[in-house]
Amino acid sequence: MGGRIFTETRAEQIECGPPARVTTHQKFTITASDVVVATNSPFNDLVTMHTKQAPYMSYVLGFRVPRGTVARALFWDTEDPYHYVRLQYLPADTAAGEPRGESLTEELLIVGGEDHKTGQANDADERYTRLETWTRERFPMVGVRCCQWSGQVLETIDGLAYIGRNPLDGLNIFIATGDSGHGMTHGTIAGILLTDLIMGRENPWESLYDPARKTLGAAERFVKENVNVALQYGAWVTGSDVRSTKDIVPGTGAVVRRGLTKIAAYRDETGSLHECSAVCPHLGCIVKWNANESTWDCPCHGSRFDKQGALLCGPANCDLAALDPVVPPLESPLLAGS
Numbered sequence: 001m002g003g004r005i006f007t008e009t010r011a012e013q014i015e016c017g018p019p020a021r022v023t024t025h026q027k028f029t030i031t032a033s034d035v036v037v038a039t040n041s042p043f044n045d046l047v048t049m050h051t052k053q054a055p056y057m058s059y060v061l062g063f064r065v066p067r068g069t070v071a072r073a074l075f076w077d078t079e080d081p082y083h084y085v086r087l088q089y090l091p092a093d094t095a096a097g098e099p100r101g102e103s104l105t106e107e108l109l110i111v112g113g114e115d116h117k118t119g120q121a122n123d124a125d126e127r128y129t130r131l132e133t134w135t136r137e138r139f140p141m142v143g144v145r146c147c148q149w150s151g152q153v154l155e156t157i158d159g160l161a162y163i164g165r166n167p168l169d170g171l172n173i174f175i176a177t178g179d180s181g182h183g184m185t186h187g188t189i190a191g192i193l194l195t196d197l198i199m200g201r202e203n204p205w206e207s208l209y210d211p212a213r214k215t216l217g218a219a220e221r222f223v224k225e226n227v228n229v230a231l232q233y234g235a236w237v238t239g240s241d242v243r244s245t246k247d248i249v250p251g252t253g254a255v256v257r258r259g260l261t262k263i264a265a266y267r268d269e270t271g272s273l274h275e276c277s278a279v280c281p282h283l284g285c286i287v288k289w290n291a292n293e294s295t296w297d298c299p300c301h302g303s304r305f306d307k308q309g310a311l312l313c314g315p316a317n318c319d320l321a322a323l324d325p326v327v328p329p330l331e332s333p334l335l336a337g338s
Helices: 124-138 183-199 216-237
Strands: 011-015 020-024 029-032 035-040 053-066 083-091 102-117 145-156 162-165 173-177 252-258 261-267 273-277 288-290 295-297 304-306 311-313
Touching: 011 035, 035 183, 053 083, 053 124, 053 216, 102 124, 124 145, 162 183, 173 183, 252 288
Parallel strands: 035 173
Antiparallel strands: 011 020, 020 029, 053 102, 053 145, 083 102, 162 173, 252 261, 261 273, 288 295, 295 304, 304 311
């Protein structure tokens, strides 16, 4: 229909105009009548939306189960932390004589939960163990654990996504965020709702998902989450995670203090040390090492970076800053024997 898709083109700045302007990291400018920022966590909003949602890490296990032994449905519980369960078809085992397509004998039971605030826990193995215990107590038919992973979800203060015009921005800048783990559903809703808003058509969901909505019933959670964020800035005055970078074993990372500077230090498998600033470029929180995924995670708003500081996801929109090289003092000619 005349649309064009450009990959490897990171947007760095958005202006509402008119016309709206998107500046890329290569300093090209794209103009448009309207812009939709669907980046999971909006990078074009410095504060407003990030006070209304919080990043959580969620853990997931997969188990093979005999087909038909678990009802085909999507389940949640109301525990804290909560759990969720669903089934996934497995491909046929053609080596065992099954015809191509779906397996006739097994399905994959996917169980998730044991969430915690991003960057505020580093005990993934314990959480996977608790999740497996919880699963086997309720689904005794499961076999061996066959896969596991973790991922970040954005939980809104009232449980609904934010889809619509970006608060405190131009009327032609739209966002879709706050998926709470329901990105497939919200992606569909956003496609319908945002199209109607851009085309000037009425949509009965507009006020329900309005990013500017105020939910009085969520005031307590709003305060709790933002107090939690404020407390994370205390990491500026704490010491190092380790006594010395010599204590960082290969394949791991730690935050170390060097004078007034906080440094994210990672030692690779060859023993080489890689250092960058530990200050998240979004709003200045100190990142934490995530041993489960070998990433640097921001405990305030959920920005994540790879082990050498390259940006993985926002709301930050650039890598962790490189450190200025340490210039050794000039060696005295006398001491050098000249």
